[in-house]
Each structure stands twice: as C-alpha cells, then as structure tokens.
Amino acid sequence: MSQGKRGRELGMQRNIARRDFLNGVGVTVGASLVVPGSILGEMLNAADRPFAPEEQAGYYPPAKTGMRGSHDGSWETGHALRDGKKWEHARKDKETYDLIIVGGGISGLAAAYFYRQQAGNKARILVLDNHDDFGGHAKRNEFLSGGKKLIGYGGTQAIAGPNLYSVQAKQLFKELGIEVKRFETYNDRKFYSQRGMGQAVFFDKETFGADRLVRGYQGHLQAPSGEFLAAAQLSEAAKRDLVRLCTGKVDYLAGMDAAAKKAYLAKTSYQDYLLKNVKVTLDLIPYFKPSMHGLYGVGIDAVPAGDMAGLGELPGFAGLGIDDRDGPGIGLEVTRQDAEPYIYHFPDGNASIARLLVRSLVPGIAAGSTMEDVVLAKFDYAKLDERNAPVAIRLNSTVVHARNLGGAAHPDGVEVTYVRDGEAHAVEGKACILACWNMLIPYICPEMPEAQKEGLAYNVKVPLVYTNVQIRNWTALDKLKLHRVYCPGCMFTGIDMDFPVSMGGYEFTQKPEEPCLLHMQHVPVGPGANAREMQRAGRGKLYATSFETFELSIRDQLARALGEGGFDPARDIEAITVNRWPHGYSYEYMSLFDPEWPRGGAPHEIGRQPFGSIHVANSDAGAFAYTNEAIDQGWRAVTEILAMKG
Template sequence: MDDAPLPPSPELSAEDRALGMDQKIDRRDFMNGLALTAAAVAVQSAMPWARAVQTPASAAYPPAAGGLSGQTDRANAVMHAVRDGTLKAMTGQSTGESFDLVVVGAGISGLAAAHEYRRLNPKARILLLDPLADVGGHAHRNEFQVGGKLLIGYGGSQSLQTPSYFSPAVNAMLHSVGIEAQKFEGYYDGAWYDKRGLGAGIYFPKEVYGHAATVREADKAADWVNQTPLNPQAKRDLIELTDAPRDYLKGLSAGQKRERLAKATYREFLLDIAKVDPQLVTYFQDSTREYYGGGIDVVSALDAWANGNPGFDGMHLGDAVDRVMSPSSRLLQTDPDDYIYHFPDGNASVARALVRNLIPQTMSGHTMESLVLGRLDYGQLDVKGHPVRIRLNSTAVHVRHLGDPHTASQVEVVYAGAGGMHSVVAGQVVLACWHRVIPYLTNELGAPQTAALRDQVKIPLVYTNVVLKNWAAFERLKLSAITSPGHFWLGADLDFPVSMGGYHFAQKTSDPVILHLRRIPVGRVGDSAREQFNTGRAELLGLSFADYERQARNLLGGALSGGGFDPVRDIAAITVNRWAHGYAYEYMRPGDTYWPGGPLPIQASRKGWGRIAIANSDAGAYAYAHSAIDQGVRAARELLKGSGPAISDFPGPPQNKLKFFGS
C-alpha cells in the first residue's frame, strides 16, 4: 500500500492532520459518485438503471474493496425508494428464466435454504437474488495487502458461537460443506495473549471523564479502579459492585429477586436498588449493547446479570440460565464452549462453504482449511446452465403468485438489477430477507401477519477493521483489547489469534495486524429499544466514511498514546462495514411484555403461504449463524414437505441467558 500522504487539503483542520486524515488510504464510501438515492430511482430518465446499478471495476472482487462496505447507500437505495413510494413500478421485463426455487437473500439463511432444498430435490434449479455486492449478507469478508502480507478480517457475523447448542440439522449442514467445529481447538491459539502478558484495558475519554486515562484491568477492581478518573464515590461503588457486592434485595427469595430484576432495567438496578453514584450509569451505559443491541436503560437487570455485569454475586440468585427449552422449563445449563470457533473472516467462510457446495465452479477444495486462502470466482456465480445461480446487486421489489395463492403453480419475482427492472418465475420462493421488508414485497398478507413482521426491528451496527503496521503500542501497554465507555466506539480489539489453511496470525510485534472496532448507534435514553434502533439507524446512514475514520483515529490516538502509537504513522488501512439493518432483534424484558410467556410475534410472522416460505434470522428472533441455518432449513422443508435432522426453532441465544427463566 502506498503510504505517501495526500496533498494538504484546505478543508482539513490542524487537528485532522494530526490524526492522519490526510494520509493516503482507500476512502471510497459510495456516498457520492455511484451512490443511488431514492430520488434518483424515481427519476429513471436522470439516472438510468443501467448506470445506477453498475458495479465499478474496483469492486470486481468485493472482499478487497476498501472504504465503506456492507450495506452501502447504493445497496439500500432501491428498497428505500419502494418504502418511500418513489418507486412504484412493480413490473419488469421478463428474462425468460424459470426456476424451481428463487431465494430472496443470499445471506447464510438464504444459502442454507438453497442447500436444504437441493438436498431434498437434487435436480432443482435455483436462483438467489441479493442487493449487496457480495455473498453472505452480514457474514462479510475484508482482505488487505500490507507490506506484501495478506490480512483477512471479518466485517460482520463473527463466530460459530457455542457449537454444543447446534441442532442436528446445523451440524449436518456444516459437515456436508466440510466444516468441523472441533478443529478450531487447534487453530485458535488460546495461549497467544497469556504468552505475551496481554490483557484487557479501559480507555476513559477526556470529553466524558474530565481527563483521559487508559487503565489495564485486573482480577480485583480494587487493584485498578483507583487509577481511573472516576469520582471518589463512583470508585468506591464500582469496587463494591465488582469485588464485594451486597445483597441488594435482602429478604426476598431467589425467585422473587429474579422476578424483580426481570422488571427493572440495569440502569434502575444501579440507581434505585444498589443506589450507586450516577457516574457509573455513564460507565456501564453501553456494556450490554454488544449482546443485546440496547444499553442498560432498556436491558433488564436479569439479562445484565447473564451478560456478566457486576453487582449480583451477593444476591444468591442461583445458577445463571444459559438456555431452557420452553418458558415453563426450569432446566439450568451453563455455556460449555469457549469462544474460539472463528475463521479469519468470521462466518464469511461459512457462507463461502455453502456457495462452493451449491456452485462448485466458484472455488476449489472441499475442506474448511481451503476456504481461508481460497479466492471465490465471482464470475461463476451467475452462469447460464449452472443449476444454482447467485445474482448480486439485484434487489427484489415484488413477489406475487400467478393466480390464487392456494392453487397457483408459479410465483413471479420482480427485481431491480443491471439494465433495469426484470422478472423471473419460480415454482417456489423463500424470502430470506429481513422481516420488515416482506410487507413491501407483497400484498398477499393479512394485517395480523404484517404487524407481526414489523415487530422485528433490525439492530444497526458498524464493524470497522483498522490495519496497523505493527502492534508495538499494544505490546508496550500490555493490552489485547480496550473498551471505551462513553466514546463513539464501544472499543477496539486485536483480531482473533487464528492460524489455519496456510494463513498465519501475527507472531512478531513488527507484524501487521487487524484491529476490530465496533459501534452500535444509540438513541435517546427513555425511548424503547426499537425506537432507539431506528434513531441509531438514521445516525448511521447520515455519517460518511470520513466521520468513522476520524473517530477511529481519535480513539486509537488517545487510548494508545502511552504506548507510543501515532495515528499518522501506524495506520495502514481502514474498512468500515456499515450495517444499517444489522442483527435480528432478540426479545428482552422488561420492554417485551409478551416475553417469555408468548404468544411470540415470530410464531405468526414466519408462516409461509401458497408457494412462499420465510427464512432469515429474524424468523428465530436470534442473531446467530446457527439460527439463520435452522430457519433456512425449516423454510425449505415447509415448501417440499421434507424432513431430516432436527432443527431448533425456539428463540433464545445463549447470550440472552435469563430471558426464558420465570420466578
């Protein structure tokens, strides 16, 4: 990569130049140029479809695209125009193509649906449509070339969480595409951090706490909290919450305590039950966001306990509930698996394995190891004559039965793609797009199902990969990760120490390494979780690549300054993976009053009709890869009335440990 700085720009402040905003990195963000706005969609004469949906040559190999990636404005524009009523033409020029199955969505759930459909009907001809420039949906791969070395990062779906909880159907599908989870035990270097004496730290931004500090955590809060810029009472309260919490609900039984904690947010627990200093509300506000999407003002204290938040060890609540099989069950389990089941590109390799199985011409090899350095041939995704085809940069806009849904033999799917509006026909359809899109695609649903579909509000998130030329600052500070309470970013972590398939994680301090930053945009305290997600989505869509870059450089320049880090000198590349419609919403108390007793909206929302079935992680209210697979399998079996290894379609991830547990 060319490290020469850009010529000084009059638009850049001295502060920006000190952060390195004038350094030469790939800053394409599709906010301009090829960006397709809703207004432009409506005025096709001003921006013809052939121009609007063309893919630039630089995006011919999507994993290597820099700048802003994921759900770009260009990828979102068509459905935003449908939503806004500026695109009303729901007919298209027939391509003359007919398929046994059309899948709307080429994420993991859509790919799983296609895989299961082919298992049950090996001669089936299948087309998958997706508006993104890459396969896999949120399972997204980033590639970088730095100093002659290939670095691979994950830009979305992170890991195969808790294989012990996988259904037989998930295990069978992963096995069929060459993925054996137990092999990660040899590929993940669990001793990498310990061998180097690295641990977790916390960065306190000056703007929030009065002065900046980076503090390395220790087992006992008393050993590090006094180094923070928290006020004296907040320090005392944090030490108590962590090291020696009292029984803050003394006199109640364990069941009564759990019931009380289920009805209170963690914010209310801190302020009204534990009665700690209000500064700790700021400190903990985002601590639940990575697992639940929401901050402590919408997540119950019960779920915060399951999340590992402090304050509960003295309350004798019993064992943490990782999963129970029904709301009335009292089965307690613990999470038996380490968090190590991770490809270098996260679950993008799961998606690529499914693609390779469906279209063998796209990639050589059969093993999970060959996925890592294997280069997907995008030119083979949509080839006439292949029994399975994947058509990217293609947004479905209308789906209808050709006749009465009860008796029709075909379904028409209209999509916006290269050259304009097109239509294909299919014997059957799987909608593996997110739930809130479905009512815009069809007028064949009743009001109750439409309302149930709209209950699912996607969690917006941003995963940013920053490539460092070396990780010397982390070595000097003895850090492997930092959280940053109150900052724009939730924190930054060194990438997972995984070496497999000829790919080797950094060993020397001078080796380049990927740093993973994450943000879940927030709304106003006091709003519901869904309202906050919508507010956060608007914020996410309003920011440019430069906005994210500036905040990334600000975080690293501040948090790592004590280790000699220089954001001008030490950053080689940045890719921002933006997911305005990110992960599935998982039911949580106290806001979802129907949880866990039911009836649950997903039970009504995911019902198929006629020759159409519904998949995707929304259908499980569970934002994890194995749920996406289960839902894809279920949808395919509904259409073909087939059977196979059992699926798990009851919602509830291991992280939401206490959502099922009553008093």
C-alpha cells in the same frame, strides 16, 4: 470535531486504502477519476454491455475498503420501496426456477443447500441479493500490506455455542467439512497472555473529565485491581461503589423469594438495579453504560437486570441467592449459547461458512474441499450467475415484489420482481423463500394478511458497525502490553486486536513489527421508550454518519488511547473498512419491553407463516441473532415447501 489542524495531525489527508468511491456499483464517478486500465475504467467502458459487474476481471468485493457492510448501492432501492415507489413494466426473465430465494446470507444459502439436497442436483435455484457480495452479515474483509494478506471479519464473528446447534445445523457443518474442535488448535488462546498483553480502560475527557489509559483491568466481573483503582478517572464514591459491586455478596433484594427476585429483575433495567437497589452513585453509570452494546445494541438503561444475572457478564448479583445460571429474562438462549468458549472463529468470521456454502452450490467457483483451504481459496465471482447453471447467485439485485401467481389460496407458482442497475426484472419460480429481513417483507409482499405483516414489522433489527483498521505494525500495543481497550465514552466502545487464529496457510501476526488489523465496534443508540425505538433512532443516526466522520473518530480515538505507546494514526494507519449494518442483529425479545407471548403467537411466529408459495426464512424468523438460527430457519422453510409438494 472539525477536520482542520487536528484532522491533518491525525492524517486525514493521507492516501490510505479506502476506495469508497467504488463501493456502490451504481455510483456516478467523474470521468477525471477514471484511470485507464483500472477496474473502474473497465466497468465504465462496459457500459454498453448488459450490466454485469460481477463478470469483470478484478471484481472481488472482499478487497474493497471504505464504507462496506450495507454499502452505498445496496440500500437505496429498498428505501425507495418503503417510500412507496412502484416498478411497473418489469422485463421478464426467460429462465424459470424451482425455487427463488431472496437474500444470500447464511439463511438463504443454507436454504439453497437443503433444497438442492432434497430436490436433487437438477433443481434450479436462483438466489437474489442486494449487496455486491454474498453472505449477508457474514462479510469478509481483505487487506494487503506490503504483499501480506490480512483477513478480517466485517460482520458475524464466531460460531457461538456450536454444541447447542440443531441436528440439521450440525449435519450441515459436517457436510461442509466444518469440525469445530479444530479451532482449539487453530486459535492460539494463550498468544496474548504469554506475551504479557492484557486489557485496559480508556477514560475520555469528554465523558470522564480527562483522557486516561488505565491498565490492570480484567473485565467487569473481576474485583478492580489496586493499579486500576489508583489511576481510574472515576470519583472516589464511584471507586468505592465499584469495589462494593464487584466484591460484595449482598442481597440487594432481601425480603423477596427467588421467584419474586427473578420477576423483579426481568422488569428492571440493569441501570435501575444499580441505582435503586445497589444504590451506586450516578458517577459510576457512564463506566458501565455501553458494556452490553455489542450483545444487545442498547445501553444498560434498556437491558434487563435479569439477563445480566443470567449471563454473568455484569456484577452485582452474587449475594442474591439465585444460583442457577439461567436469568429470568427472555433472552435465556443467549445465556446458554454463550456458555461454551468463544473461540470458534475463522479469520473472516462466519463468512467462511457462507463461502463453504457457495463453493458447494456453485461448482468451479473456488478450488478446495476443506474448512482449512476455504480460508485462502480464490473465488471467481463471474461463476456465481451462469446461465443454465442449476444454482445461480445474482448479486446487486434488490427484490421489490413477490406475489403468488394465481393468488395465495390457489398458488400457481410465484413471480418475483427485482431491480438491478435501476431496471426492473420479473422472474418466475415454483416457490419462493424470503430469507431477507422481516421488516422489509410487508413492502415486498403487500398482499399478505395484515396480522402477518404486523408480526414481520415487529422485528426492528439492531444497528451496529464493525470496523477493521489496518495498522502497519502493533509495536504501540506491544509496548503498552495491551490487546484490548474498553472505551466506555467513545464512539467506538472497544479497540481489539484480532483473534489469534492461524489455519489453512493463513498466519495470524506473530511479531509486533508486522501489520495487523484492529477491530473497533460502534453501536449507534438513539432515544426511545423501548429498545426497538432506540434501535430505529440509532439506525437513522447511522445512515447520517459519513465515512469521513468515522475515519476522523477512529484516528482521534486511537491517537488518544494508544498515543502513550507511540501510536501515530497519520503514520500507522494503512487502511480502514467501516462495515455499517443499519439492519444488524435480529431483534430478540426483551423482558423489559415485550410480553410473554403465547406459544405460536409471538410476532415472528405469526410472521413466518407460509403465504401461498411464499415462505419466510432468515434469523428474524426465529427472533434469534445467530448463525444456527439462520440455518434452522432455512431448513424450516425448505421442509415447508417439500411438505406442500407432498
């Protein structure tokens, strides 16, 4: 879509809050843009001082809008490393540490917490992260609308299945003051239904032949209502098949016993199951195509039908006689993790967990002591990296090398090289935990054995985009009586009003006249013979997509989907934050593409072996894209170090 007249109608010329020019700390800005006294002005005037943007007054990354997530300035050094760049003559840091942690996501922060707990408060720990904020995927987005603060999540959304958390993860929550039961009160689960607000499907003309917003949708598993069927932009054959699929109890695998059915479904995509076994018309496929994007990062042509049977997310299995909820696929943990209600959500998602960890690690950074008061607590980023503090969190610093001093067989500590503002620094420590992304570790640690590097490189993370759109009111949604719209053919496959959570003095919007955030999710999927190839190709597409392209698509989609309710993007959009995660979820093995590895022989298990004094954490090390895995892997790496020390 070109901008032109349509772009102007949609409000592309409007001066919304998208200070994307400030996103990267290393960004070059024309002098004419610098407003005297502005944050940017202060940053540039400080050019003759050592690089320390975090110490500047007003340094507060959660309030930045525009392109966030892996923002510009965070990824370039990593890519240069991948492309063979070397940093020689690093300047030696004076301080040395007991532990250096690469990656300030939940895994790295939890590792710092566990290590300090075991080694004592005097232990010196350095956490290095390439982003301008801590938390990794646990990203907080803030907005201001007429003096009212709106808090959103730019990455990890909710505590999924907390009862299944390990003993140490539960204990960590307890020590941080997180009591998940309290969300049962904070999350007003009936908010939308009590207002009569439900879900709809937006059929777009490019995919389905005409734009149409269709109400009466209650999710994929429910039998479609008469209202929905009458209006759905689907062929008559597709409508008949949809009803058959959702209401029939047919055994589409008659003749196979339960074990054979499970084995078959594990190796058959949901799309193939629909076409070959249920024999639905091809017309129905686009309707279901992106329904698993948010969980798997690929379309239904690449998700195992067995996982769908186990998850109970998509229809067509009721008559198979496989009555246990466990699917035959490898992603069984997802099934169990999702069995609990999905309500354990801080206003900033799991960024509050990262903030609680940082508040505990860095004394004086923020006031308060509870899971409630962290929501509005003000964080002083200047305190993150204070000289002589036992725990230092150094942002805007990309690690390019970690090596064992004395070799891997007889390590005598580690040296970690990181690049900050284009300059290489070398810092020494007794041990190091790589709580970053597995696929980057072979470049950071080229001395590792080849088999280990191969194991690490296997994990191709899922690219995805979480967008927050600040709107000045939600009267259009109230008029349409909708809080969620599934948009199977659009760039953003969902438009969601936020979780109705009020806690710690933060109030979720109560009235349609008030501003609120819309959450819109996009998953770039590329071509490929397996999920990892599709994700790699999707990542390429994502890096090539500009903020402007996202903005235009957001405006266009909202205008078309919500226009009937009076939504006008030119008037109603106040700010946009696009959280781009080219390296998102950890890859979880899929029965369609991966073999069943022997115990201990899976790529992530080979990859996470200690290498001298270098240890591996992060959720990739568990091949499971959840907070509890990030915590558990941090714990494992710390226990490895302590065991080695005896």
